Amino acid sequence: MVEKAKAARTIWQRNLKILWIGCFLAGMGFSLVMPFMSLYIDTLGDFSQKQLSLWSGVTFSSTFLVTAIVSPYWGRLADRKGRKLMLLRSALGMAIVIGLMSCVTNVYQLIGLRLLQGVFSGFISNATALIATQVPREQSGKTLGTLTTGSVTGTLLGPFFGGGIAELFGYRIPFLLTGILLLVVFFLCFFFVKEEFQPVEKGTELSGKEVLKNLTYPRVIVGMFITTMMIQVAANSISPILSLYIKELLGANQNVAFISGIVASVPGIATLIAAPRLGALGDRIGSERILMAGLIVSICLLLPMAFVTNVWQLAVLRFFLGVSDAALIPAVQAILTKNSPHIVAGRIFSYNQSFQAMGNVMGPLIGSMISSSLGFRGVFIITPLFVLFNFILVRRNTKSIHQQLH
16 A cells, blocks of 8 residues: 555656646747747738737637637546546647648738647646646645746746747747647657546546536635636736836837846746745645735735836836746646546646636736726736735635635
8 A cells, every 4th residue: 555655656746747847848839939929920911010910919819719618628538538648639739730830821821720729728737637636635736836837937938049049040940949849748748647547438427517516615616717717817918018018117229128028027937936835835824825815915016016117116026926926826726626526627627727718818908908098007007906806706715615624
């Protein structure tokens, strides 16, 4: 029995290392092409500024829209066939699709491939689900926090490398490089990730309604889905206007692109440092407490951003915002893990990915609408209201956990 427990511990610890590398390479691959996607679109036709903005918006959001729709299907398949198979499906599918983006000749082909990218999405959510089903629940906060640092680090480094490669070799090469990175991820998972999985017959799987009925705290789980969406809405409402706000703070004749890159990446550095530590703290005092504290700190940091007078004040506030970010998604994942049976983990994490994708679509739209009506500073005044609503939601939905514990 002791030997079996030791072997199980060895498997999940090794899987964590391999999937950390996988999430790092996947995060880097996705973010390699993001800084210049609009510039790449501009080379695919003779567009006015208005048309370029429209096509850029469609190209960015199309992947998330499809992800929101197809994630539950892949989650159901993961619970039936295993999470490793879904990791392989996602890595190989996206390697081919993103690699092909280097060959497009018009914007319609690019949008078509971005839609296909949404179909094959889900590597990071399936990596999370696989680790969540293997790690002891009392260590899930720290472990999932550690896994999060993989994708965060990759996402942080991607734009630096992507921008440099595009500058030296043109816009098409980073897409090809991303395809190669994801192919490496595929082979890493194929040869080194281990999963002991008992397949579920097609006719015996639980329906979505039955999944909720089998949860101890269904309100907590559904609440976490909405919380995930609201976290993404708040984070992404700022994304479209950040570089423009920095340009306004800097004034003329400044290196806006370089400084924007620094300010944009600062929260990721803080998240990288803080996520495992806050995850471990959540295992001791409760992940829901960490989540609520993170939301309160976010409100306290977002509001002052509306009143900064120089870009370095903004950078400092965004660094501390990265610490609060480290408390959010990993805490949600830990709460989902601790309150979901392993048999439906794939479905639960795929539903969460759908809500995350919806937040990714809604956030930039809301941010753009607010900035067009109230200016850039208005976004930092209104966004905390979404976070406050999220805090109230989390407080109400996690009451049942507190009542059970006390």
